[in-house]
Amino acid sequence: MAHLATDYQALDAGPNWVRLRTLIVLRWMAIAGQVATILVASQLYGLDLPLGLATLAVGASVIANLLLVTLFPENRRLSEAEAFLTLLFDLAQLAVLIFLTGGLTNPFAILVLAPVTISASVLRLRSTIALGALAILIVTAALFWHLPLRFADGQELLIPPLFVFGFWLSIVIGILFLGLYSRRVATEMRSMSEALLATQMALAREQKLTDLAGVVAAAAHELGTPLATIKLVSAELIEELEGQPELQEDARLIRDQADRCRDILRDMGRAGKDDRHLRQAPLSAVLREAAEPHLARGKQVDFSFGPMQDGSPEQPLIQRRPDVIHGLRNLVQNAVDFARSRVWIEGEWSASRIVVRITDDGDGFPPSVIGRIGDPFVRARRTESDTEKRPGYEGMGLGLFIAKTLLERSGAELSFANATDPFLAPRDRPERSGAVIEAVWNAEDLVAPATPGGLGENQPIAG
Known part of the structure; x- marks a missing residue:
């Protein structure tokens, strides 16, 4: 998952979440509300307001908006500092109006909540804390220092x-x-949102690898006949050029190079062929393929496959889907990472269900996060023990989230549990004492559809 952690860090490099146009529109709405409130309070209710100073405060917002519209394009996205200063200006302008219009006797003082709420939604925590503290300071100051509201006859509103x-x-x-x-x-x-994007990138990468393997394997299949012909002809030339050592050596070189091409194509095409063989495989083959990158990492991985009570002895042919393979691979990686020495991968089937179960002999899921397994970024920081167990791993919960998302989209139901009580003493724990992850599919969601006439012939590469 290291490459996905790098991709995530690239996504999180800048917080430019807010468009300048959004804050400008919100400020125009606030200006319209402030003007309407001042007019209604002074003309309809006869309150004696300091209209000159209030107009100056509202005018400052108008001038600021006009400058922003003039100097910057509408699609400008604000940086952290720019958005913070914009909201700080709005909070300060509102503080001036509150001071001029009665302090907390003015019911519109509650609008100081707006800049803080916007900051909490789009800015970093430190910016939100700063604005929140400033807003509390403003309303506290307004409790003691403000110009009182008075009616036209000079009577104070109490x-x-x-x-x-x-x-x-x-x-x-x-x-x-x-x-x-x-x-x-x-x-x-x-x-x-970021975790789903990481999931899409992981699936796209798996799909590309699958497609590439299929194309290479198909190329190896199609080139097999001409390479065999070249080898046969070169062998005949070697016999016919018995008395011409220089030409005979050239013929041997042609044969050797043909063998080399065959070996290269065979190694590159181990994944299968770009035909129906690539699209379906027995359950055991798909599970072994998913686990293959983690079989040589110093942990013993045991496979077991068998039917349930009402299942056929013959293994089902399932769809060899990139999303299923990648999801299962992430689950196996998690088990291998946290196992002490051994991982068990089991596959079971019946007429209606297919079950895959992955168990390890590690410490199991921490009780503090077991209820949130499958959520992205469950773990924000790594402890020293985590680093020792998984060196080079940037674990943020993305692996299990991606696996859960991909497998659930394929129709699986996932469950996460511990095989035993994590508080038992080590000597009292059974062999399979770690985490247990179980994925259950309806057979119709995973079993490959029956194909009339078997797998059919390999199709030539177009173009």
């Missing part, structure tokens, strides 16, 4: 102190709650 304190407390709690809530939801959405 609000009970208990109500003002309750309003302050609700805003502070709102900043904390909405900030945390928005942050959590946005983080999970981004993680899922």
Whole structure:
């Protein structure tokens, strides 16, 4: 999974999530609301507001928007610092208006939640903490320092102190709650999006490898006849050129090079042929192919295959699908990585079901994450023991997420469990004491459809 970790790091290189146009549109909406509120409060309800200073504060937002529209293209995406400064400006402008219009006696003071919520959704944690702390400081200051709201006759609008304190407390709690809530939801959405993209890249890579193996194998098959002809003719020339050693040596060279071409093509085409052989294989062959990259990693991998009670003794031919192979390969990799010395891969079948079970003799899944296995980026940091067990591995939960996603799309139901109680003493544990992963398919989802006339003839390469 190291290449997928590298791909993920490339995806996460920059946080440019926010378009400038989005914040400009939101600011125009805020400006329209502020102007409407000032007009209604002063004209309809007769409040004596400092219209000059309030107009100056609103005008600052108008000028800032006009400058942004003029200086930058609409499709500009803001960097972390640029988005933070934009939201900081909006928070400061709102703080000035709150100070001018009664502090927390102004019900629109609750709008300080908006910049913090936006920051929690799109910016890094440190930026959100800074804006949230500043917003709490602003509403706290507004509790004590503000210009009071007065009617046209000079009478001050009085609000009970208990109500003002309750309003302050609700805003502070709102900043904390909405900030945390928005942050959590946005983080999970981004993680899922990035993990799905990593899954698509993994599947595309597996598909390319499968296609390449098929093309190479088909080329080896098609070139077999001309190479055999060249070898036969060169052998006859060697016999006929018995008295001409120089020409005979050239004929031997032709034969040797033909043998070399045959060997190269045979080695490159081990995966099969680009015909119906490539599309289906016995269950045992597919499982061994999925596990093959991890068989020489110092752990013993045991295979066992057999029918269930109502199953046929003959192994089913299943579809040799890249998504299934890649998903199973990730599960085997996880088992080999965490096993002490041994991994068991079992395949069972019946008329209606196909079951694949992978067990190891390791410590099993940690109790703290077993309920979240299959989610992306479950593990944000690696411990020293993890590094010793899996050197060079950038584990973030992506491997199991990719496996789970690919196999579930193929129709499998996956379950994750531990083979035994992880708190048992080592001497009391059975041999199969580690993690158990089981994938169950309906037979119709995985078994290759019957083909009239068998596998058929190999098809020549077009072009």
